Amino acid sequence: MFYENKFTANTQLKLSPFFERTSKLNESQEWRRWAGYLAATSYELTHENEYFAIRTKAALLDISPLKKYIIEGPDSQILLDRLVTRNIAICKVGQVMYTPWCDEHGKVIDDGTVQRLSENKFRITSAEPNLEWIESNSTGMDVIIKDDSFSTAALALQGPNSRSILNSASPKSLDNLKFFWMMDTTFENIPVTISRTGYTGDLGYEIWMDPNDALSVWDILIDKGKTFGITPTGLHALDIARIEAGLILLDVDYISTRHALIESRKSSPYELGLGWAVKLKKRNFIGKAPLLEELDNGSGWSFVGIEIEWPGFEKHYRDAGLAPGLPSTAWRTSTPLYNNNEQVGYATSGTWSPLLKRYIALAHIKSKYAKEGSELMFELKVEHFRKLTKATVVKTPFFDPERKRSCPK
Amino acid sequence: MSKIKKYDAIVIGGGHNGLTAAAYLGRAGKKVLVLERRHVLGGAAVTEEVFPGFKFSVCSYVVSLMKSNVMRELMLPKFGLELLPLESTLTPLENDYLIRTADSDQTYREIARHSKKDAENYMRFGPAMGQIGMAVRPILETIAPNPIRPSISDISATKKILDHVKSLTSKQFEYLTKLMTMSSADFLDEWFEYEPLKATMSASGIIGTFMGPRSPGSAYVMLHHYMGDIDGAFRAWGFQRGGTGAVSMAIARSAEHFGVDIMTEASVEKVIVKNGRAVGVALENGDEYNSNIVISGLDPKLTFLKMLDEPDLPSDFVSAIKNFRIRGSSGKVNLALDALPNFTCLPGDGHHLRGAISISPSYDHLEKAYDDAKYGNFSESPFMDIILPSVLDPDMAPPGKHVMSCFVQYAPYDLNGGWNDQKREAFGDAVINTIARYAPNIKDIILHRQVLTPADLESTFGLTEGNIFHGELTLQQLFSLRPAVKWADYTTPIKNYFQCGSGTHPGGGITGSPGEMAAKKILGTW
Numbered sequence: 035m036f037y038e039n040k041f042t043a044n045t046q047l048k049l050s051p052f053f054e055r056t057s058k059l060n061e062s063q064e065w066r067r068w069a070g071y072l073a074a075t076s077y078e079l080t081h082e083n084e085y086f087a088i089r090t091k092a093a094l095l096d097i098s099p100l101k102k103y104i105i106e107g108p109d110s111q112i113l114l115d116r117l118v119t120r121n122i123a124i125c126k127v128g129q130v131m132y133t134p135w136c137d138e139h140g141k142v143i144d145d146g147t148v149q150r151l152s153e154n155k156f157r158i159t160s161a162e163p164n165l166e167w168i169e170s171n172s173t174g175m176d177v178i179i180k181d182d183s184f185s186t187a188a189l190a191l192q193g194p195n196s197r198s199i200l201n202s203a204s205p206k207s208l209d210n211l212k213f214f215w216m217m218d219t220t221f222e223n224i225p226v227t228i229s230r231t232g233y234t235g236d237l238g239y240e241i242w243m244d245p246n247d248a249l250s251v252w253d254i255l256i257d258k259g260k261t262f263g264i265t266p267t268g269l270h271a272l273d274i275a276r277i278e279a280g281l282i283l284l285d286v287d288y289i290s291t292r293h294a295l296i297e298s299r300k301s302s303p304y305e306l307g308l309g310w311a312v313k314l315k316k317r318n319f320i321g322k323a324p325l326l327e328e329l330d331n332g333s334g335w336s337f338v339g340i341e342i343e344w345p346g347f348e349k350h351y352r353d354a355g356l357a358p359g360l361p362s363t364a365w366r367t368s369t370p371l372y373n374n375n376e377q378v379g380y381a382t383s384g385t386w387s388p389l390l391k392r393y394i395a396l397a398h399i400k401s402k403y404a405k406e407g408s409e410l411m412f413e414l415k416v417e418h419f420r421k422l423t424k425a426t427v428v429k430t431p432f433f434d435p436e437r438k439r440s441c442p443k
Numbered sequence: 444m445s446k447i448k449k450y451d452a453i454v455i456g457g458g459h460n461g462l463t464a465a466a467y468l469g470r471a472g473k474k475v476l477v478l479e480r481r482h483v484l485g486g487a488a489v490t491e492e493v494f495p496g497f498k499f500s501v502c503s504y505v506v507s508l509m510k511s512n513v514m515r516e517l518m519l520p521k522f523g524l525e526l527l528p529l530e531s532t533l534t535p536l537e538n539d540y541l542i543r544t545a546d547s548d549q550t551y552r553e554i555a556r557h558s559k560k561d562a563e564n565y566m567r568f569g570p571a572m573g574q575i576g577m578a579v580r581p582i583l584e585t586i587a588p589n590p591i592r593p594s595i596s597d598i599s600a601t602k603k604i605l606d607h608v609k610s611l612t613s614k615q616f617e618y619l620t621k622l623m624t625m626s627s628a629d630f631l632d633e634w635f636e637y638e639p640l641k642a643t644m645s646a647s648g649i650i651g652t653f654m655g656p657r658s659p660g661s662a663y664v665m666l667h668h669y670m671g672d673i674d675g676a677f678r679a680w681g682f683q684r685g686g687t688g689a690v691s692m693a694i695a696r697s698a699e700h701f702g703v704d705i706m707t708e709a710s711v712e713k714v715i716v717k718n719g720r721a722v723g724v725a726l727e728n729g730d731e732y733n734s735n736i737v738i739s740g741l742d743p744k745l746t747f748l749k750m751l752d753e754p755d756l757p758s759d760f761v762s763a764i765k766n767f768r769i770r771g772s773s774g775k776v777n778l779a780l781d782a783l784p785n786f787t788c789l790p791g792d793g794h795h796l797r798g799a800i801s802i803s804p805s806y807d808h809l810e811k812a813y814d815d816a817k818y819g820n821f822s823e824s825p826f827m828d829i830i831l832p833s834v835l836d837p838d839m840a841p842p843g844k845h846v847m848s849c850f851v852q853y854a855p856y857d858l859n860g861g862w863n864d865q866k867r868e869a870f871g872d873a874v875i876n877t878i879a880r881y882a883p884n885i886k887d888i889i890l891h892r893q894v895l896t897p898a899d900l901e902s903t904f905g906l907t908e909g910n911i912f913h914g915e916l917t918l919q920q921l922f923s924l925r926p927a928v929k930w931a932d933y934t935t936p937i938k939n940y941f942q943c944g945s946g947t948h949p950g951g952g953i954t955g956s957p958g959e960m961a962a963k964k965i966l967g968t969w
Contacts, residue, residue: 082545391514391515391520
């Protein structure tokens with residue numbers, strides 16, 4: 035009647051350099067595919083504790099599946115400035131910039147961060163492979179482009195206690211490391227690079243290292259982090275946090291212009307709420323002309339935060355004799371939004387925020403209806419039947435703690 | 444602050460309900476002053492650094508009943524409300540354990556280890572209680588109508604409730620009636636057979652109440668604890684980051700955002716009554732503040748018998764308040780620990796330490812603990828509801844250290860011979876000895892201990908007789924009878940004097956509900 039199983043498994047997916055640890059810690063054995071890698075969905079049977087680790091303690095995430103490219107050489111800055119919409123000329127050594135990049139029609143290909151490792155050396159991260167795109171735009175430039183995806187492993191350490199943990203692991207203090215800056219340091223003599231970046235909208239860091247050091251770095255962080263509540267965290271928790279932070283996700287909130295079969299699936303940075311990252315004053319870059327034009331003519335679509343209002347939401351469920359049916363994880367199903375029976379947009383991802391106690395979503399809305407405070411009707415299914423319930427356009431990030439940017443005094 | 448400044452309303456007591464009422468009045472544009480006797484806000488929902496580096500939710504320690512509309516309307520998440528889930532309940536036994544977790548399959552398996560029948564019934568019990576929660580909620584959210592000489596609003600409230608009762612299914616009606624009248628033990632016997640499961644579930648029927656699990660009426664207290672609703676899921680307990688004091692501080696910040704003035708170390712001596720009408724308050728230091736109305740967040744005994752002079756009140760009302768049952772039955776032991784307790788049944792660190800730990804191996808354990816109290820002694824082997832806040836929120840203790848919160852029952856207010864330092868320590872020892880039966884390392888890891896008897900709860904927090912709910916949650920003092928017939932709608936026999944504490948409908952716990960409903964009643968008649 036009783037039997038014992040030896041747990042072994044096989045996979046055709048790629049395994050991260052941290053897999054030896056993460057696979058043993060993953061109590062739920064729930065995994066997702068992330069860029070061909072096996073990535074933990076949640077380590078525990080429910081993701082709640084991991085979510086709260088991001089917001090109240092410290093969450094440790096394996097982000098090795100990110101695509102990474104090194105661009106090195108005298109023309110590296112010129113190449114990047116040609117590729118992306120941010121102004122890389124003003125990016126100082128040790129600084130990081132978040133940026134989208136576009137095709138010649140000003141439609142977004144991908145988004146990621148650019149790290150200036152030295153005067154003539156950069157690392158760019160992306161969700162999808164971009165090597166061909168980078169190379170094909172570097173014709174005649176004096177640069178070396180290297181796929182760094184497998185040669186650098188990465189962890190994210192996110193949450194209010196993340197700085198304390200890094201300070202106890204690193205001989206150099208992180209107290210003066212500012213938001214979107216990076217520094218080199220060591221953990222027990224292992225060289226690591228730490229950037230104050232992340233995908234949670236909280237105080238947090240990303241740690242870049244040689245994959246051969248991955249397990250040692252993991253062990254050091256877990257050990258130093260124990261008293262600070264360090265928690266291995268999966269993608270379920272991350273997805274809630276990134277929506278609270280108002281951060282977009284490729285293939286969920288937008289489609290890369292390179293995969294879009296029809297024009298309407300493409301988005302410009304303005305249509306994704308990334309207008310702030312488009313620097314039209316800089317010299318020519320890919321997509322500049324159509325973006326200038328779009329700025330003049332206005333964008334057809336906007337990308338906004340919406341809040342599904344509680345009283346109406348609750349009432350739909352009460353009328354069905356049920357307690358309010360809140361989603362327990364973030365959803366990614368396109369959901370229609372209406373204005374007076376006319377569909378004027380769609381939400382692409384949403385979540386109940388356990389912290390804010392608000393039901394929030396990210397949505398594409400026709401610009402005319404996208405002003406802050408605009409009221410829309412959100413489509414809801416209650417007991418298999420479609421209902422409409424009130425939603426309001428609100429500012430993002432939904433959650434923006436002071437600690438995200440501040441340094442200790 | 445100047446003595447001549449006149450407020451629209453003065454709230455006596457900066458507990459969470461007083462602050463809630465103040466915030467709602469401020470939100471409606473009224474000029475409000477909150478006066479708190481202590482140096483800290485929060486009343487029984489307070490966090491204090493009792494020992495350097497160790498922070499405690501000194502008194503009230505979990506949150507589940509906080510009303511979601513209060514959170515929303517007062518924007519509490521914006522002002523610091525952060526509720527972390529308490530995921531599990533562990534009942535350690537001498538040679539085994541029972542654990543219920545957030546994962547229903549795991550919980551099924553764990554209960555099935557002891558009883559397959561119980562495991563299946565448990566899966567039905569949760570939804571059934573959820574249905575009851577839904578059934579009771581509209582009653583709790585209605586201002587209790589006055590059945591004697593009802594006004595139009597009382598009649599319409601009564602009609603609303605009768606209509607609601609008529610809408611209940613026969614099952615809902617059956618469970619509701621049983622929960623209102625039975626003992627928690629009898630009610631649970633209808634569902635389950637495994638003693639530690641029944642005893643642990645029955646424990647929520649005795650918390651804060653001078654009853655045992657076999658006392659009729661205890662099932663209602665259990666129901667009261669089932670009405671917790673976090674994120675729409677009934678019966679989920681939460682821990683506030685930074686302790687329960689942070690809930691009070693969030694409400695206080697919200698109140699201040701709405702223009703409310705808050706003063707600490709401002710102990711009110713008396714409500715000033717002129718011609719049967721409250722016109723202000725006099726502080727112990729001699730200061731006086733005038734206002735159009737005065738609201739008391741204190742318990743009914745203090746609200747009426749201390750803040751007013753008896754001759755100002757109708758004699759039948761005075762005797763009703765004197766008869767209001769407010770016997771304290773519980774104590775609190777807060778421990779600063781050098782390491783985590785190691786439970787023999789589940790050794791080491793683990794998820795089981797992230798939830799509640801209930802010392803409730805059997806009905807007999809609880810009932811014997813009650814027997815001690817019935818005859819004027821504290822329980823030699825008490826019931827305890829334990830949590831380790833520092834596991835959920837490491838900031839509660841220095842790195843690597845821990846804090847442990849033990850809610851302990853029973854400790855009668857009227858202890859034989861009265862409470863003194865020696866008896867307090869003996870009570871603390873009984874608590875530690877009981878824990879040591881399950882986690883023997885406890886004695887070696889205690890760095891500091893704070894023992895609070897009902898007498899301490901009274902003197903520190905102003906809880907009369909140390910009752911955590913401002914009066915027992917028994918049928919004869921609920922709804923239209925809380926705290927007294929005719930005066931259950933937050934009004935009092937004194938014009939312009941209102942009440943908003945846990946001694947009013949719907950009762951105790953960190954709900955914000957009495958404060959909210961009192962404010963809405965006041966604003967409705969302003």
